[in-house]
Amino acid sequence: MRVISGWVKPRMAGAVELSEILEHPEYMEPIPYRREIEIRGRISRSLVEEISRAKKEPEWMLRLRLRALEAFEKLPAPKWIYGIESIDLDEITTYYVKPVEKPVEDWDQLPSEIRSIYEKLGLPEFYAKYLAGLSTVLDSETVYSSMKKVLEKLGVIMIPMEEAVRKYPGLVKKYFSRIYPLMEHKFSALHYALWSGGVFVYVPKNVRVPYPIEAFFYVGSELEGQFEHTLIVADEGSELTFIEGCSAPRFKKYSFHDGMVELYAHRSSRISFITVQNWSRNIINFNNKRGVAEENAYIEWLEGSIGSKYTVTYPSTILRGEGSGTSSIVVGIANGPYIKDTGSKVIHAAPNTRSRIISKSISSRGGVNIYRGMVQVNRGARYSRSHVQCDSLILDGKSKAYTYPIIHIMDNTADVGHEATTGRINPEQLYYLQTRGLSEDQAKSLIVLGYIRDILRGLPLEYVAMLSRVIQLEFERIGGVG
Amino acid sequence: MPLIVEDLSVAVDSKRILDDISLRVDRGELLVIMGPNGSGKTSLALTIMGHPSYRVLKGRIIIDGEDVTDKPPDYRALKGLFLLFQNPVEIPGVNLKSLLRAALNKRMGKTDLTEPVPGLEEKLVAEAKMLGLSEEHLERDINVGFSGGEKKRSELLQAKILRPRYVIMDEPDSGLDVDGVRMVADIIRELISTGNAVVLITHYPRVLEYVEPSRVVVIHKGRIVATGGRELVDKINVEGYKWLGEAENGGSG
Numbered sequence: 001m002r003v004i005s006g007w008v009k010p011r012m013a014g015a016v017e018l019s020e021i022l023e024h025p026e027y028m029e030p031i032p033y034r035r036e037i038e039i040r041g042r043i044s045r046s047l048v049e050e051i052s053r054a055k056k057e058p059e060w061m062l063r064l065r066l067r068a069l070e071a072f073e074k075l076p077a078p079k080w081i082y083g084i085e086s087i088d089l090d091e092i093t094t095y096y097v098k099p100v101e102k103p104v105e106d107w108d109q110l111p112s113e114i115r116s117i118y119e120k121l122g123l124p125e126f127y128a129k130y131l132a133g134l135s136t137v138l139d140s141e142t143v144y145s146s147m148k149k150v151l152e153k154l155g156v157i158m159i160p161m162e163e164a165v166r167k168y169p170g171l172v173k174k175y176f177s178r179i180y181p182l183m184e185h186k187f188s189a190l191h192y193a194l195w196s197g198g199v200f201v202y203v204p205k206n207v208r209v210p211y212p213i214e215a216f217f218y219v220g221s222e223l224e225g226q227f228e229h230t231l232i233v234a235d236e237g238s239e240l241t242f243i244e245g246c247s248a249p250r251f252k253k254y255s256f257h258d259g260m261v262e263l264y265a266h267r268s269s270r271i272s273f274i275t276v277q278n279w280s281r282n283i284i285n286f287n288n289k290r291g292v293a294e295e296n297a298y299i300e301w302l303e304g305s306i307g308s309k310y311t312v313t314y315p316s317t318i319l320r321g322e323g324s325g326t327s328s329i330v331v332g333i334a335n336g337p338y339i340k341d342t343g344s345k346v347i348h349a350a351p352n353t354r355s356r357i358i359s360k361s362i363s364s365r366g367g368v369n370i371y372r373g374m375v376q377v378n379r380g381a382r383y384s385r386s387h388v389q390c391d392s393l394i395l396d397g398k399s400k401a402y403t404y405p406i407i408h409i410m411d412n413t414a415d416v417g418h419e420a421t422t423g424r425i426n427p428e429q430l431y432y433l434q435t436r437g438l439s440e441d442q443a444k445s446l447i448v449l450g451y452i453r454d455i456l457r458g459l460p461l462e463y464v465a466m467l468s469r470v471i472q473l474e475f476e477r478i479g480g481v482g
Numbered sequence: 483m484p485l486i487v488e489d490l491s492v493a494v495d496s497k498r499i500l501d502d503i504s505l506r507v508d509r510g511e512l513l514v515i516m517g518p519n520g521s522g523k524t525s526l527a528l529t530i531m532g533h534p535s536y537r538v539l540k541g542r543i544i545i546d547g548e549d550v551t552d553k554p555p556d557y558r559a560l561k562g563l564f565l566l567f568q569n570p571v572e573i574p575g576v577n578l579k580s581l582l583r584a585a586l587n588k589r590m591g592k593t594d595l596t597e598p599v600p601g602l603e604e605k606l607v608a609e610a611k612m613l614g615l616s617e618e619h620l621e622r623d624i625n626v627g628f629s630g631g632e633k634k635r636s637e638l639l640q641a642k643i644l645r646p647r648y649v650i651m652d653e654p655d656s657g658l659d660v661d662g663v664r665m666v667a668d669i670i671r672e673l674i675s676t677g678n679a680v681v682l683i684t685h686y687p688r689v690l691e692y693v694e695p696s697r698v699v700v701i702h703k704g705r706i707v708a709t710g711g712r713e714l715v716d717k718i719n720v721e722g723y724k725w726l727g728e729a730e731n732g733g734s735g
Contacts, residue, residue, distance in 0.1 A: 120593060427534065428571045434555035435531050435565050436585045436640065442556075442595060446584055449596065450575025450623070468596045 039077055041089030043069060048193050055162050055196070058169055068182045068192030075186040082370065083310050083339045084284055087256050092194070092226070117249055117473055121466070147211075156209060156240075157202040161229050164200030171202060175233055179262035180290045187286045190227075191258045197225030198259070203238040203269070212241035212274070212460050226254050230261045234269035234297075241272040243463065247470045249278045249307060256284050257308075263291030265299050267321065272300040274459065276467060278307035281338060287313035295321030295350075301328040302455070304467075305340050306474060314372060316345035319353035319381075327356040329455050333448075334367025334399070335474055343372040343404075348384040348414070355386045360455065362448050363392065363399035364475070371403040377414040384411065390420040393451050395444055423451075445475035483546040484508045485530075485563070485648045485679060490541035492529050498539070499525050500704045507679045509647065512670060512693060514715070515683045517701035518723040523683045524568055526701070527652045531565040532558050545648065560589065564646030566637040568653045568683075573624040578636060579606065581624060582643050589644075602643075609642050613665065630657030638669055649673055650681040655689045667692030690715050702726045 048069050052062040151158060157168070164172050182192040199215060234240055244261075257279070265271050271291065279285065285308040291299040301315035317326035332340030346355040361369035375386045392401035405418055425447055433443035449468055456464045485507050492500040500522050507513040517523050529536040530543055532555035543551045545561045573581075583602060584595035607617055613635045625633055634654055641649055651670070655663045670680050670693050682689065690712075698715055700708040707726060708714060717725070 423574060426571075429573050431533055431555060432567070432571050432573065433576070433581070435559055436581060436644065437556050437559035437588045438584060438595070439556050440554070442584065442588070446580065446595065447573065447575050450573075450577070450580060453575065465596075469594050472593075472595060 038086035039089060040086055041091075043072070043089055043092070043190070043193060045069060051194065051196065055165075057162075057165055060169075060173060061165055064177060064182070065193050065195075068189045071183050072186060072189035072193055075183070075189055077186055081312065082341070083368070087284065091254065092256060120473055121248055121469055123248065151209070151213075154207045154209065155204045156207065157200065158213070158215075159200055161198035161200050161231065162196070164231075168200070168202075171233070172200060172231070175231055175262065175264050176229075177262075179231075179264060179292050180260055180288055184288075187258050188260070188288050191229070191260050191286075191288060194227045194258075195229040195260070196227050198228035198230040200230075201232040201240065201242065203232075203234045203240045205235045206237040207235075208239040209241070212243050212272075212463075214243045214460075214463070225259070226257055228259045230259075231264075232262070232271060232273070233264045234266060234271045236267045237269060238266075239270045241274065243274045243460075245275050245277055247276040247278050247304070247306065247463075247467045249280065249470070251280050255282050255309075256286075258286045258288070260288040261290070261315075263289075263299055265291060265293045265297035265324075267294045268296045269294075270298045270300070272302070273315075274302040276304035276306065277311065278470060280307060281309050281336070283308040283310075285309075285311040285313070287311065289313065289315040291315075291317045291326070293317060293319050293321060293324035293326060296323040297321060298324065299326045301326070301330075301344065302459075303329070303342065303344075304331045304333075305342060306333045306335075306470065308338065310339045310341070312341045314343045314345050314374075316347075317355070318347045318349060319355065319384075320349050322350045323352050324350065325354040328358070330357070330359045330371075331452055331455060332359075332361040332369045332371075333364075333471070333474065334362070334369050335364045337366050339368045339370065341370040341372065343370075343374075345374040346376070346386060348375075348377040348381040348386065351380070351382040351384070353381060353384045355384075357386075357388045357390075358455070359388075359390045359403075360452055361392045361401050362395065362451065363401050364395035364444070366398040368399070369401045371401070371405070373404070374406045374408070375416055376408040377411050377416065379410040381411050381414070383413045383415075385415045386417070388416075388418045390418070391451075392420075392422045393448070394422065394424045395448075396425075441476045442472070445472045448475060484544075485546075485681070486542075486544040487526075487530065488542045488544065490526075490529070490543065491539040492525065493537050493539055494525070494535055498704070499536075500529065503541070503701075503704075503706060505681075505699060505706075507648070507681055507696075509677050509679050510674055511679050511696035512674055513679070513681045514687065514690065514695040514698045515681060515701060516685070516687065516698060516714070516718060518726065519685060521701045522704040523685075523701055524652055525704075527565055527650045527681075527683055530558075530650060531555055531563060556588075559585075559646075562647030564641050564644060564649045566634075566641055566649065566651040566654055568656070570625050570633055570637060572626045574626055576624055577621050578624055578639065579603075579620045582606065582640065585640075585644055606639075606643065609639055613639050613642075614662075615639060631659075631662060634658055634662070634666075638666070641673075642669070646678070648679050648681070650683065652683045653685065654682070655684070663688050664692055687715050687718070700726070 048065050052065055177192060180188060182189050203209060232242060263271050263273060293299045299317045303313060303315050305311045315328050319326060326346055328344035330342050330344055332342045334340045343359060344357045357373055359371050363369045371390050373388055375388060377384045388405055390403050390405060394401055403420055407416055409416060430440055430443045433446060434440060449471060487503055487505040490500060490503040503526060515523055525536060538551055542549050545563060550558050583599050586599045587595045587597055606620055610620055615635050634657060654666045667689050673680050698710050699706055700714060
């Protein structure tokens with residue numbers, strides 16, 4: 001491991017903005033950008049109206065959708081994205097809007113790699129079928145009904161987003177689209193025009209949910225949409241750990257995913273949001289995630305990307321209240337001809353705020369990891385502290401890692417640090433582990449697991465066990481799904 | 483059952499580094515390979531253990547009757563071969579505990595190599611203590627920041643836990659004090675008395691003050707130039723390797 005950049009000391013004083021892009025010369029070969037992502041097909045106004053009507057939505061939501069559609073049409077297609085050539089809206093209207101046929105009808109029609117992974121993971125058949133999209137209801141009522149009761153007793157609301165729009169319009173309206181603006185970029189606008197599925201969670205004042213919520217088991221299919229929208233509101237003094245998704249590989253028929261997560265952490269509350277994504281390798285995955293932390297609140301993101309063809313995700317936090325804090329742990333595995341464009345953004349908008357970003361990427365068999373991070377300290381956000389650690393592990397000569405950290409400091413009391421390391425596995429290390437009886441692939445997965453070991457601490461044990469099995473399978477050459 | 487090296491010639495890139503090497507070690511035996519620095523001893527050890535940079539030009543490596551010349555290192559390891567490295571590499575992220583857990587799970591045919599192995603923890607702690615390593619060494623990344631002596635001890639610990647049948651030790655006593663050398667001798671004796679074979683590669687045989695070799699082979703410039711027993715060790719102790727020039731000219735007696 002080699003540290004390629006050290007601490008950044010704010011060099012400015014006064015009211016001039018300082019922007020600094022830390023360049024790591026060795027890894028700064030220019031990425032061949034395309035002109036623009038080509039967007040084929042159209043989303044019609046009547047389609048959006050139809051969606052809204054089918055969901056029996058209130059008027060304000062329909063208006064929001066139509067506003068979003070207009071924005072989508074006006075906003076330029078991103079030019080900064082590497083690797084994605086085009087997105088086909090006609091496909092969206094085919095697979096998402098009229099899902100008449102089930103993606104896969106039976107077990108035997110599943111790709112054999114997926115079946116073999118489920119078998120190797122030792123998943124019970126009902127669970128595997130559910131993961132594979134063969135059944136829409138997870139037969140786990142007995143296990144989870146008691147946990148659901150606990151949540152009810154605590155007054156925690158956790159229901160499908162669409163139900164929440166109808167049942168708690170006041171509460172939803174107060175936060176929905178207020179955290180992640182629809183005008184942010186073309187795909188956030190598209191998301192708001194078409195959103196469907198997702199979960200709404202409200203944790204009342206001073207309620208601490210005593211165990212991590214593996215949302216997958218409660219509201220699985222709701223989280224599985226193409227444009228799902230999840231909104232979590234933690235009221236003052238409350239605490240919640242929310243685990244979205246499951247590390248086992250998931251088969252998806254559609255090819256473009258544009259989901260969103262909004263978190264609102266009120267005074268002195270704490271939200272941990274954990275995602276491990278392992279979707280089939282046909283997917284272009286846009287994941288829009290943003291949180292707002294009020295005074296003394298804390299937002300923690302853990303974002304693991306294993307699957308998909310191309311993932312773009314930068315969990316972001318706006319530290320709005322004095323003394324608030326955030327940590328983002330982002331792990332990207334690009335194993336094969338896939339791209340992970342990940343990172344995190346933090347805006348320090350109040351005094352005495354603190355942030356920590358840890359990014360760990362693993363590039364293998366031609367995989368590309370791109371880290372984009374931004375730390376911004378606003379004027380007046382006195383004595384803010386931020387530390388970014390960006391580690392890349394490259395397993396062979398065909399694979400690449402790029403890092404693009406950006407720092408904007410507008411307050412001269414800020415204490416901002418950035419460290420980056422790049423590690424390469426050399427053949428002598430693999431040989432050494434092989435002489436102890438491990439195959440080359442097993443040697444690689446052992447090194448990878450060791451590399452992310454610190455991050456796995458603090459996750460529920462069964463979750464870690466599943467994840468480490470998934471990573472081992474990933475590096476045994478059968479993990480590449482779809 | 484023996485480990486046999488038959489008529490082995492080896493090249494790295496285009497350079498020939500070993501020529502017509504033939505060796506045999508049976509279970510319960512200690513074969514000692516000696517020779518001056520750069521004679522090809524370590525290359526021989528790495529070749530037997532399947533290092534990809536060492537290209538076998540001719541000859542065979544046979545473990546328990548099976549020709550493993552074309553097999554990868556892990557296959558050989560599972561056949562019971564173990565190499566105690568002279569200079570083991572650092573492996574950031576992997577500690578002794580997780581490596582040995584994985585190696586044992588592999589030997590038990592498990593697919594999840596991170597599964598806990600019953601009893602391993604206690605055994606590791608006890609063996610580490612006997613070898614002069616602390617519990618903390620088990621949690622540290624392998625060889626990262628280890629002293630020369632700690633690296634040797636870590637290699638010995640792995641050999642003790644994995645219980646190989648054929649152990650090649652490349653300079654196991656270099657960098658160790660007298661007590662360390664005695665410890666190595668004890669481990670060799672124990673391995674042999676429990677029916678395993680040891681190939682001891684050494685430049686200067688301090689450890690042979692404490693154990694008796696079954697056979698001694700001297701390598702010079704990639705060839706075997708002398709074979710014998712204890713008397714060869716004594717000769718090298720007195721004369722060093724100066725006589726090799728002569729042996730080279732006069733053929734290998």
